[in-house]
Amino acid sequence: MKKIGIGLIGFGTIGAGVARLLLERKKLLSERAGFIPELISVCDCDLKRPRPVSLPAGILTRETKNVLENPRVQIVLELIGGIEPAGSFLLKALQNGKSVVTANKALLAEKGDCLFSAAEQSGCHLGFEASVGGSIPIVKTLKESFIANNITSLYGILNGTTNFILTRMVEDRLSLANALKIAQDAGFAERDPSLDLSGNDSSHKLSVLATLITGKFFPAAAIPTEGISGITAKDLDYAAELGYGVKLLSILKFGQNGLSLATYPALIPNRHILSSVRDVYNAIFLTGDLVGESLLFGKGAGMDPTASSVISDIISIGNNILCGAKPLPFSITPGKKLQLQTDFKSRYYFRFSALDQPGVLARIAEILGKYNISIASCIQKEEKPQKAVPVVVLTHTAKESAVKAAISAIDRLAAIKSKTILLRLAFDE
Amino acid sequence: MKKIGIGLIGFGTIGAGVARLLLERKKLLSERAGFIPELISVCDCDLKRPRPVSLPAGILTRETKNVLENPRVQIVLELIGGIEPAGSFLLKALQNGKSVVTANKALLAEKGDCLFSAAEQSGCHLGFEASVGGSIPIVKTLKESFIANNITSLYGILNGTTNFILTRMVEDRLSLANALKIAQDAGFAERDPSLDLSGNDSSHKLSVLATLITGKFFPAAAIPTEGISGITAKDLDYAAELGYGVKLLSILKFGQNGLSLATYPALIPNRHILSSVRDVYNAIFLTGDLVGESLLFGKGAGMDPTASSVISDIISIGNNILCGAKPLPFSITPGKKLQLQTDFKSRYYFRFSALDQPGVLARIAEILGKYNISIASCIQKEEKPQKAVPVVVLTHTAKESAVKAAISAIDRLAAIKSKTILLRLAFDE
Numbered sequence: 001m002k003k004i005g006i007g008l009i010g011f012g013t014i015g016a017g018v019a020r021l022l023l024e025r026k027k028l029l030s031e032r033a034g035f036i037p038e039l040i041s042v043c044d045c046d047l048k049r050p051r052p053v054s055l056p057a058g059i060l061t062r063e064t065k066n067v068l069e070n071p072r073v074q075i076v077l078e079l080i081g082g083i084e085p086a087g088s089f090l091l092k093a094l095q096n097g098k099s100v101v102t103a104n105k106a107l108l109a110e111k112g113d114c115l116f117s118a119a120e121q122s123g124c125h126l127g128f129e130a131s132v133g134g135s136i137p138i139v140k141t142l143k144e145s146f147i148a149n150n151i152t153s154l155y156g157i158l159n160g161t162t163n164f165i166l167t168r169m170v171e172d173r174l175s176l177a178n179a180l181k182i183a184q185d186a187g188f189a190e191r192d193p194s195l196d197l198s199g200n201d202s203s204h205k206l207s208v209l210a211t212l213i214t215g216k217f218f219p220a221a222a223i224p225t226e227g228i229s230g231i232t233a234k235d236l237d238y239a240a241e242l243g244y245g246v247k248l249l250s251i252l253k254f255g256q257n258g259l260s261l262a263t264y265p266a267l268i269p270n271r272h273i274l275s276s277v278r279d280v281y282n283a284i285f286l287t288g289d290l291v292g293e294s295l296l297f298g299k300g301a302g303m304d305p306t307a308s309s310v311i312s313d314i315i316s317i318g319n320n321i322l323c324g325a326k327p328l329p330f331s332i333t334p335g336k337k338l339q340l341q342t343d344f345k346s347r348y349y350f351r352f353s354a355l356d357q358p359g360v361l362a363r364i365a366e367i368l369g370k371y372n373i374s375i376a377s378c379i380q381k382e383e384k385p386q387k388a389v390p391v392v393v394l395t396h397t398a399k400e401s402a403v404k405a406a407i408s409a410i411d412r413l414a415a416i417k418s419k420t421i422l423l424r425l426a427f428d429e
Numbered sequence: 430m431k432k433i434g435i436g437l438i439g440f441g442t443i444g445a446g447v448a449r450l451l452l453e454r455k456k457l458l459s460e461r462a463g464f465i466p467e468l469i470s471v472c473d474c475d476l477k478r479p480r481p482v483s484l485p486a487g488i489l490t491r492e493t494k495n496v497l498e499n500p501r502v503q504i505v506l507e508l509i510g511g512i513e514p515a516g517s518f519l520l521k522a523l524q525n526g527k528s529v530v531t532a533n534k535a536l537l538a539e540k541g542d543c544l545f546s547a548a549e550q551s552g553c554h555l556g557f558e559a560s561v562g563g564s565i566p567i568v569k570t571l572k573e574s575f576i577a578n579n580i581t582s583l584y585g586i587l588n589g590t591t592n593f594i595l596t597r598m599v600e601d602r603l604s605l606a607n608a609l610k611i612a613q614d615a616g617f618a619e620r621d622p623s624l625d626l627s628g629n630d631s632s633h634k635l636s637v638l639a640t641l642i643t644g645k646f647f648p649a650a651a652i653p654t655e656g657i658s659g660i661t662a663k664d665l666d667y668a669a670e671l672g673y674g675v676k677l678l679s680i681l682k683f684g685q686n687g688l689s690l691a692t693y694p695a696l697i698p699n700r701h702i703l704s705s706v707r708d709v710y711n712a713i714f715l716t717g718d719l720v721g722e723s724l725l726f727g728k729g730a731g732m733d734p735t736a737s738s739v740i741s742d743i744i745s746i747g748n749n750i751l752c753g754a755k756p757l758p759f760s761i762t763p764g765k766k767l768q769l770q771t772d773f774k775s776r777y778y779f780r781f782s783a784l785d786q787p788g789v790l791a792r793i794a795e796i797l798g799k800y801n802i803s804i805a806s807c808i809q810k811e812e813k814p815q816k817a818v819p820v821v822v823l824t825h826t827a828k829e830s831a832v833k834a835a836i837s838a839i840d841r842l843a844a845i846k847s848k849t850i851l852l853r854l855a856f857d858e
Contacts, residue, residue: 021577021719025577029576029577032576034755135717135719135720135721135723137569137570137573137574140566140570140573141566141569141570144566144569144744144745145558145566145569145738145741146566146737146741147461147462147740147741147744148450148454148458148736148737148740148741148744149737272705273705273706273726275705276700276701276705277702278700281722283724288564288737290450290564290733290734290737291564291727291728291733291734291737292734293727294565294726294727294728295724295725295727296723296724296725296726297723297725297726298721298722298723298724299720299721299723302721304720305720305721307577308575308577308578308717308720309574311576311577312573312574312575312577315573315576315577316573319754319757320752320754322754323752323753323754324752324753325749325751325752328462328463328748
């Protein structure tokens with residue numbers, strides 16, 4: 001049976017998971033793949049830390065050249081994360097004629113243009129299944145299974161930490177801070193949770209998906225991104241009362257005026273399947289012009305789920321190397337208008353903090369009307385004369401630009417006591 | 430750019446959909462695939478019927494040899510359905526050194542052993558993505574994306590017609606007969622709906638998945654199968670009251686005593702994601718030892734969704750042919766104990782029709798107790814002295830064999846006025 005040499009850079013959690021599978025499931029993988037994926041060299045700056053796998057003697061090294069310049073290594077796995085030196089390692093591997101596999105969404109979302117074109121020029125393969133949705137086979141599905149489709153929209157829950165926090169806030173009636181603490185104690189959230197809470201991690205993944213779907217590079221920095229830090233248990237209660245769950249969504253949509261990309265927390269009707277995605281799970285709901293509505297759901301992170309996707313890339317690429325197959329052309333929807341849309345329409349949820357005085361609601365409604373924003377429903381329950389109380393409004397479809405202007409005007413009213421909370425609705429237009 | 434010649438047998442709904450895509454999306458498919466999939470010959474016994482695609486002159490034929498013996502045809506699509514002559518055509522194509530693509534689950538579920546081994550002997554590819562779950566990429570996901578996993582269980586909603594009927598019965602409060610009529614009028618159900626209602630179509634698909642997962646052929650005839658004909662709106666109401674939805678599930682599970690396979694209607698807790706799968710959608714919920722719980726959801730039938738999967742097979746196989754890659758070994762979990770389990774454990778729902786007389790419930794409970802079946806909850810609402818009323822019982826986990834014996838004893842009681850309805854619970858053990 002033929003062999004494919006694998007070199008690994010980054011012997012952390014995911015790297016150790018991949019190394020363990022390559023060693024402990026060598027026989028199983030060889031039988032299924034038709035070749036032997038052989039771990040040749042593992043590079044990390046920390047040679048001492050205990051890991052859940054013991055490597056054969058002599059393959060652990062601190063020298064990247066033992067991977068990047070090793071003639072026996074045909075596929076390089078980059079599992080260190082971060083922008084540099086990860087990016088340079090990947091480029092070097094491609095320049096040396098080695099195919100690469102990475103789980104690094106931050107890198108792809110910042111330097112994807114340069115990496116994808118380096119891969120194309122080298123004629124080598126660049127696998128990145130593990131960079132989005134952990135175990136979820138979204139890259140293979142888009143590139144291969146849905147190859148005949150034009151994708152018209154995609155809505156992803158792409159960050160398990162924030163989905164866990166939102167789920168615990170609703171189901172255990174916790175504040176965001178307390179739910180975050182539970183996530184941190186359980187190891188789902190980092191000590192510094194800002195990359196997750198800000199929505200930036202989700203936008204990294206949306207960047208990868210947008211590039212894959214459109215064949216044009218959209219860096220994460222170009223994607224309007226809002227996180228969940230402003231969401232309170234109260235908003236989740238109001239949403240539930242109105243028949244909605246709240247999820248941090250990353251959205252790609254082709255509209256009349258071009259492509260829109262965004263990450264923000266959104267209200268989703270209870271009976272939509274995405275509102276059933278709980279805890280740390282990720283899901284991607286997408287529409288293709290042939291397949292119609294589809295959903296892929298699974299674990300978005302973790303050693304084994306992520307390692308499973310890395311191995312899947314190794315086997316696909318290994319078989320392609322062995323038979324001399326070139327990578328599939330990357331651009332999967334050529335000819336689309338690719339103007340990034342700066343304005344869009346949606347339905348909205350507002351929570352105003354308004355003094356409970358006569359005429360306040362009338363004043364809010366008047367400003368909304370002036371901007372052509374029509375109210376679909378309204379909740380005002382508490383009565384505390386002379387104190388600010390929450391007034392919740394759901395609108396019909398309105399323009400984002402008009403909404404921003406209206407809210408800015410409303411927030412200047414004397415009776416409005418704090419910044420209005422603004423959320424968008426999805427699947428209910 | 431290189432070409433791959435395609436021959437199509439069966440120019441019905443799906444065949445016409447595939448032909449249309451091959452012709453109308455030729456440029457798009459070629460750009461994405463890296464080769465030109467060229468439709469060479471289309472064979473059908475009906476040359477006259479109008480179809481939603483016009484073929485180039487001279488390629489439509491009544492002679493199968495124009496496909497099966499045409500040296501320019503490298504991939505044969507079998508889209509006629511049924512066991513014969515479809516099976517003979519596929520074998521002939523493989524014997525002639527042509528790869529094949531089929532959507533024919535009934536054929537694979539009856540003759541899979543002979544077809545899969547013929548493909549293996551020929552060294553040709555056999556694509557069958559479209560045979561299960563229409564647009565859902567379950568075959569590629571199992572064979573490629575989850576290649577490093579051992580699959581431990583699978584729960585599929587594999588028949589859109591019955592899922593539509595169950596959804597309409599609950600949401601529109603219809604009888605099964607009325608919901609079926611709506612499905613027939615909308616074109617979701619056949620004039621003779623027995624293949625769907627009986628659960629046999631679902632078991633055909635489960636057979637294909639079981640063979641794929643275990644590497645051993647399990648014909649549909651070996652799978653215990655119950656359909657939805659016995660389900661009443663009343664049962665769905667009781668299930669809802671108890672916090673469950675009812676779905677027709679096809680189940681594969683590895684247990685201590687071997688593999689169990691079955692299709693039956695089951696109660697699923699409302700918050701499980703499978704209970705959000707509504708109307709004609711299909712979904713497959715599976716657990717792998719690395720990926721954990723995963724779900725694939727999409728349209729299970731229809732011209733475009735099915736054609737999308739057929740095209741995906743064509744492109745994968747075409748690329749393999751062009752680079753000379755052999756098919757991946759078929760068996761994907763060798764070494765498993767593959768005894769089919771004849772008994773298993775579950776929780777149960779019973780609806781007894783019992784005379785509303787003193788002592789009846791005690792008598793039922795006594796018999797259940799004798800068979801070690803413990804009652805978890807019970808609903809008896811209506812009071813109609815001297816008439817039979819429904820008594821609904823949910824049990825704790827019990828053995829199927831004990832339950833069958835107990836129900837048989839209970840159904841012989843004088844106070845039991847019709848055959849007891851028995852449903853199983855899923856995801857709540």
